[in-house]
Amino acid sequence: xxxxxxxxxxxxxxxxxxxxxxxxxxxxxxxxxxxxxxxxxxxxxxxxxxxxxxxxxxxxxxxxxxxxxxxxxxxxxxxxxxxxxxxxxxxxxxxxxxxxxxxxxxxxxxxxxxxxxxxxxxxxxxxxxxxxxxxxxxxxxxxxxxxxxxxxxxxxxxxxxxxxxxxxxxxxxxxxxxxxxxxxxxxxxxxxxxxxxxxxxxxxxxxxxxxxxxxxxxxxxxxxxx
Amino acid sequence: xxxxxxxxxxxxxxxxxxxxxxxxxxxxxxxxxxxxxxxxxxxxxxxxxxxxxxxxxxxxxxxxxxxxxxxxxxxxxxxxxxxxxxxxxxxxxxxxxxxxxxxxxxxxxxxxxxxxxxxxxxxxxxxxxxxxxxxxxxxxxxxxxxxxxxxxxxxxxxxxxxxxxxxxxxxxxxxxxxxxxxxxxxxxxxxxxxxxxxxxxxxxxxxxxxxxxxxxxxxxxxxxxxxxxxxxxxxxxxxxxxxxxxxxxxxxxxxxxxxxxxxxxxxxxxxxxxxxxxxxxxxxxxxxxxxxxxxxxxxxxxxxxxxxxxxx
Numbered sequence: 001x002x003x004x005x006x007x008x009x010x011x012x013x014x015x016x017x018x019x020x021x022x023x024x025x026x027x028x029x030x031x032x033x034x035x036x037x038x039x040x041x042x043x044x045x046x047x048x049x050x051x052x053x054x055x056x057x058x059x060x061x062x063x064x065x066x067x068x069x070x071x072x073x074x075x076x077x078x079x080x081x082x083x084x085x086x087x088x089x090x091x092x093x094x095x096x097x098x099x100x101x102x103x104x105x106x107x108x109x110x111x112x113x114x115x116x117x118x119x120x121x122x123x124x125x126x127x128x129x130x131x132x133x134x135x136x137x138x139x140x141x142x143x144x145x146x147x148x149x150x151x152x153x154x155x156x157x158x159x160x161x162x163x164x165x166x167x168x169x170x171x172x173x174x175x176x177x178x179x180x181x182x183x184x185x186x187x188x189x190x191x192x193x194x195x196x197x198x199x200x201x202x203x204x205x206x207x208x209x210x211x212x213x214x215x216x217x218x219x220x221x222x223x224x225x226x
Numbered sequence: 227x228x229x230x231x232x233x234x235x236x237x238x239x240x241x242x243x244x245x246x247x248x249x250x251x252x253x254x255x256x257x258x259x260x261x262x263x264x265x266x267x268x269x270x271x272x273x274x275x276x277x278x279x280x281x282x283x284x285x286x287x288x289x290x291x292x293x294x295x296x297x298x299x300x301x302x303x304x305x306x307x308x309x310x311x312x313x314x315x316x317x318x319x320x321x322x323x324x325x326x327x328x329x330x331x332x333x334x335x336x337x338x339x340x341x342x343x344x345x346x347x348x349x350x351x352x353x354x355x356x357x358x359x360x361x362x363x364x365x366x367x368x369x370x371x372x373x374x375x376x377x378x379x380x381x382x383x384x385x386x387x388x389x390x391x392x393x394x395x396x397x398x399x400x401x402x403x404x405x406x407x408x409x410x411x412x413x414x415x416x417x418x419x420x421x422x423x424x425x426x427x428x429x430x431x432x433x434x435x436x437x438x439x440x441x442x443x444x445x446x447x448x449x450x451x452x453x454x455x456x457x458x459x460x461x462x463x464x465x466x467x468x469x470x471x472x473x474x475x476x477x478x479x480x481x482x483x484x485x486x487x488x489x490x491x492x493x494x495x496x497x498x499x500x501x502x503x504x505x506x507x508x509x510x511x512x513x514x515x516x517x518x519x520x521x522x523x524x525x526x527x528x529x530x531x532x533x534x535x536x537x538x
Contacts, residue, residue, distance in 0.1 A: 048431050059433030071423045072288035073478035079420075086421050087433045112478070128424070132432075 002062070002136050002167055004046050009039070009053075009191075016042045018191045024169055026135070029162035031178035031199070032171045033206050034188035040171045041067055041140050043188065047169060048138050059087035063134035067141050067171070069125045071113050077124040078109040084131030099130035102157055104150070118145035126154065136167040143174060155181040175206055227475055231489045235270075238496045242266040245500050264395040269496045271398065272390070272458045275405045275450035277491015278484065280465025281472070282412045285419035285480030286443040287348040290532065293465035294451045297351070297444060298358030299334045300462075303455035305362045306330020308369050308382055310456075324400045327456015328449075334358050335448035339441060346440045347426055388459035388518025390499050401453040408449025409488055411442055416481030423480060461518045463525025464491050470532055498524070 003023035009016045017039045024030050024047075032040045042051070048064035049057040063084065071080060081096045100106045103123045113121045122145045129137055142158070143151040151174065159181050162168045172178040178185055178199070185202035187195040187209045195205030243262045276294060283292040294300050309315075310326030339346060341354030366386075373379040418439035421429035426436050451465075468491045469483055476482045499517045506514055 045427075050427055050431060059431060062431070064428070064431040066425070066428060069424060069428060072425075073285075073423050073480065075423060075479050076477070079477070079479050080424075083421055083424060083432065086417055089417075125424075 002047055002169075004043070007043075007046055009042050009046065009051055011042065016191050017046070020046075020188075020191070020193055022047075022186060022193065022196075024136075024167050026165050026167050027162055028184060029158055029168045029170070029182045030184045030186060031182035032169065032186050032188060033173075033175060033178050033202075034194075034209050035211070038188040038209070039191040040188055044138050044140050044169065044171055047136075057136075060132070061135040062138065063129040063132050063136070064138045065125055065129050065140055065142060067144070070121070074112040074114045076110050076112055077105055077116070077120075077127070080113055080124045081127040081131045084128040087132055095133050096127075096131045099127040102130060103127040104153060119147060119150055122146060123150070123154070130161075134166070137161065137169070139168070139170045141171055141173065143172070143177060151177060175203075175210075178206070179203060228486050228489070231486055231493065235489050235493045235496070238493050238500070239266055239270060242269065242496050242500055245503050259395070261392070264393050264398045265390045265499070266496065267395075268390045268393055268398045268401075268458055269499050270492045271402055271405045272451075272454040272461065273464060273492035273495030274488030275408060275454045275491070276461065276464040277468035277494065278409055278412050278488040279447040279450045280467075280491070281469040281480070281483045281487035282415055282419065282443050283447060283465070284469050285483070286415070286422060286440055287352060288422060288425075289348065289352065290470070291466065291529075292352070293463070294447050295359070295460075295462055295465070297334075297338055297355035297447060298360075298362055299331050299338070299355075299444075299448050300451055300455050300460050301359045301362030301366070302334025302337070303327045303331040303448075303452040304386060304460050305366050305369070306333070306452075307456040308366060308386070311378065311382055311385070312369050312373065314374075320396070321400055324397060324453045324456045327454075328404055328452045330362075331448040331452025331455070334362065334452075335444050337361070338444055342440075346437060346444075348440075351440060351444065384516070385459050387516040388461040388521075389516035390458055390495075391514065391516075393457055397457050401457045404449045404453045405451075408446045408451070411446030412450060413484055413488075415439055415442060415446070416484050419480035419484075459516070459518060461495065461521055463521045463528070464495055467525055467528050468494060470528070495521070 005021045007017055007020045020043060032043060034040055045051055048062060081099050085092055100109055103126050105120060105123045105127060108116055108120060113124050126142050143154055146154060155177050158168050158170060179202060182199045185197055185199050185206060186193060187205050189209040194209055195202060197205060243266055279294045284290055306326040306329045307323055310322045315322035337358050338354045341357055342350045370379060370382060373382060418434045421432045421434040429436050468487050472483050472486050472490055476486055498520050502514050502517045502520050505511055
């Protein structure tokens with residue numbers, strides 16, 4: 001079980017999270033949604049134990065993928081994925097190969113991450129998370145830079161991962177992906193949890209957090225047709 | 227690959243024992259023991275310290291322009307040695323020179339870490355390094371202004387240019403343990419540097435003690451280049467150039483460069499020193515120039531080439 005209780009966080013003089021409590025259990029795929037600056041990434045960092053007042057978790061069990069992760073050097077895709085073995089202090093190749101396969105970038109294993117597309121590099125970073133075989137996966141925008149097909153493939157992978165008994169918390173801007181694949185949607189706005197609902201009931205609250213119109217229209221949509 | 231590098235280094239070291247001002251033959255025992263051997267050993271030690279600390283600092287700071295000079299540690303080591311010169315300590319008690327250099331490097335590292343704050347990060351270390359360099363340069367200029375006599379001034383200036391010539395064997399032996407200790411510290415940081423490729427937060431999430439890794443990189447550098455700079459003066463650009471030379475062969479993973487970097491640094495410095503020794507034979511020079519002059523002359527265009535190629 002992973003979570004934070006009554007967490008407040010101040011970054012650069014601005015209170016980013018106000019008294020937030022969130023508990024996630026194994027088998028859950030939880031989507032964190034909300035507008036820019038709502039505190040989603042900070043909450044994820046808190047779960048990863050990266051805020052000063054949160055305890056350091058066991059890195060073998062928790063893996064965190066930051067937003068916009070990039071490598072300072074031209075490591076190969078395989079070398080990036082192998083960094084996931086650092087918490088285990090081994091050089092096991094089987095988890096790395098498996099991670100590259102499930103993320104769909106096996107063919108790029110010897111390519112440099114700074115010489116492939118943004119979406120491919122994103123999947124290499126995701127493969128690093130899978131290579132460490134964590135119990136809890138904390139992913140900040142894993143589908144950013146990915147084309148729709150790859151986004152759905154990654155979301156299906158996360159769904160399977162959660163169904164296998166792992167805990168997956170994912171920050172998503174793409175509400176359609178969140179509502180389709182997550183079982184539970186947590187909506188943040190201005191550093192507060194404004195809704196914590198099963199995915200099939202979350203659309204009104206999520207739309208409200210984004211300030212989008214959502215009314216009596218029988219087919220849920222986020223924007224009125226042009 | 228690393229075997230070829232080791233072989234190259236062994237050949238260079240062997241040739242270095244036989245290249246002199248005039249002859250390319252087996253020297254007599256006195257020259258071998260008094261001149262060539264200390265010179266070769268010093269090149270091996272100083273070069274390996276410079277090459278390795280360059281590779282570690284570039285990895286730790288995620289900056290392809292980082293080198294030991296950037297952190298100001300070479301500067302404070304030089305300052306420590308100059309103070310030992312200046313007060314006549316080096317003349318009265320010869321080991322004071324190396325001790326002064328190590329002390330200077332240690333004080334420099336302490337300042338660096340205190341400037342960088344309780345939890346140093348890459349950018350804060352670089353800024354602190356610039357500050358330490360500036361202080362060291364200012365105090366060095368002050369020491370030169372106050373130099374007791376013109377001879378001391380000339381001696382200090384010549385020493386600061388960096389060189390391997392005419393250093394007695396005991397100075398080399400004195401510098402060796404601290405350089406080797408620094409090399410050992412730096413070689414242990416590979417995994418942490420690999421993780422730092424993805425940034426300090428990701429490294430932390432992988433369980434890497436980032437603050438400790440950065441501190442050890444600074445302290446290891448102080449050991450690896452401090453006494454070396456005291457004995458051989460300031461030799462620039464080896465630490466900057468070595469990682470860039472190795473990346474096409476060993477890949478860009480910082481940890482993969484560490485075992486090769488000391489070998490490459492030593493090979494590069496020995497090669498530069500041999501070129502310097504041969505210079506009077508082909509150029510109208512009355513004496514061999516200090517090796518620091520050559521490494522700077524060759525290193526500066528290399529720096530420009532790196533900048534031209536840009537970020538990969």
